[in-house]
Amino acid sequence: MDESDPSAALADAFATEWGAVVATLIRVTGDWALAEDSAAEAFAIAAQRWRGDGVPRRPGAWLSTTARNAAVDRMRRRAAEQRALYRVAGDPTTGLWADEDLEPDQGGMAAWAHPASGEGMGDDRLRLVFTCCHPALPLEGRVALTLRTLGGLEIVEVAAAFGVTESTMAKRLVRARQKIAHARIPYRVPSPDELPERLEGVLGVLYLVFTEGYAPTSGAAVRTDLSAEAIRLAAQLAALLPGESEVHGLIALMLLHDSRRAARVTPDGGLLPLEEQDRTQWNAEQIARGLAALDAGLRAATGRVAGPYLLQASIAACHATSPTPDATPWPRVVELYDALVSIGPSAHVLLARAIAVGMAQGLDAGLAALSVRDDAPRGLRLAAEADLLRRYGRVADAAVAYRAAADHSDGAQRAFLERRLAELEASG
């Protein structure tokens, strides 16, 4: 960290310390809103003080202490307001409201983990991760808590990223916090036997945040911030759970996808498929980081069955390391899809596998692989068929399939299919 630059130090501290500061405040106070507000106050104070006094030697410890003091102040003020309220109300049972009943729980405060004790902080952050992504919360609430409480994004930023108003997003957060309190969702790391299923849920939320940034469901703009945020949060999770191969797998998958960001969109906002992308535009640094994360994941998975993120990342790596489309190791891609199918044969995976089979073993094998699944969404299935026919130069058949596929699709996907159709018709 650059000690001489307070704003860089603050940005760095925000990225690395926000979650830990909030996580510990929640454990000690049990009050999510209070924890967020106090952490925000600590960072605001830091923004002022560090400019004048310089960056403290241990920014994380400084922020934790400042946030704790802010929380205690807020609790005292609230207690004083309540006392005033009872006084105004003329409650006859004054003895009941003696000061000690309304003071913050000093015992709890004394039990505050020392900010420098790394392990306690990690535990708190994990508690926060798993509670934000608890399956009993509505999905939109999980995403909001993950970005706001864990990630430290402002409510207005989260709202903008999801195309809703600030008050809608604020309500989602309030409802999610209420459910945590009313249904008594525990603030803890799941037990070892629950951990795999619950971790799957956490990774699902992070991937959803990533894809919302990468392929937004509303609006055409690609929202870089959400993707970067998902990658950052997943990297923090990997540091906390280094033995969990799927966390590394998810990071690898997100980085390898994100590396194609600049190449996958045409200037007018259309989507470009892999084989048409200018591979020199792929982000080499992200690919290197993605491959490193994939390595870490495969090492962690040694002796175990690779999970879906690790497998998808392995497929993405096959593409990322092929300098040209023709260099793609299709037989290896088919193998990886076979492994994915054996875990969860979703329609999407089966169609993607069929394309890979077509590329590895010929058109007929690909078309046969396509026909194994009749319940796939019609638009997707037809698009896969059209793609295979086109790759093998069956122009007329491909055009028919593209036209049908476009009729069953919408948005960017439809635009892409129509462009393909136009290209075919122009070439034919």
Added chain:
Amino acid sequence: MTYLMVVRVPADANPTREEGDPSAWVEATSHGQRLFGDRLRPPQDATCVRVRGGKTLVTHGPFVEIAEQIAGFDILTVDDADTAVQVALTHPVATFGALELRELHPFELPDGSLDDVPYIGEPVTYVLLMGSEPGASEPDPADEGLPAAWIEQAGDAERGGARLRPADEAITVRIRDGKPLVTHGPFAELAEQVAGYDLLDVPDLDAAIALAAAHPAARLGVVEIRPRWPIWEQ
């Protein structure tokens, strides 16, 4: 006879504090008719648990999204159905909601005795509502009843519960324009109906989810977990 009285309140009901206050009713029925009962936290605090293919699926919200959600419940012990109806008609919710009377239908336990303890006693922190679902697999005859393993796992955390007689045997009680309306059958013809309940005392939602997931109802249908909302709490 013992009944579970399901208290249903439409989402748009807006009773005054006086109209909705059940304390006089609770007082009047507390001498031998009402065994136990309370408010439940609203549907947005509900959590559903299903077990499919050996996997526990946890979701947010109630098991059926309808306007007339379950707002509370009471367990009544009365001589006959007519008395149950009379007791229900005096409940304040009868004027703006509905009271669905469901007779208990105790399971036979592994040791041959009947699971007919509708309420053991305080404390109770959560209520499990066992829901039937359309298309859910028919219970295997071997699946009938509660497995000993569940009873053992629940231990002191289980504070009573029972299976209910089918929904088409329900009696639904309302008062409209000052006139009692008593209908046979559930309050609404839905594919999803409450098929049983269980009272729990566990410290947090994860403990409730673990017990719900181990219950046969989670495999055959769905278990909705509703936190109790004691009437004195805000």
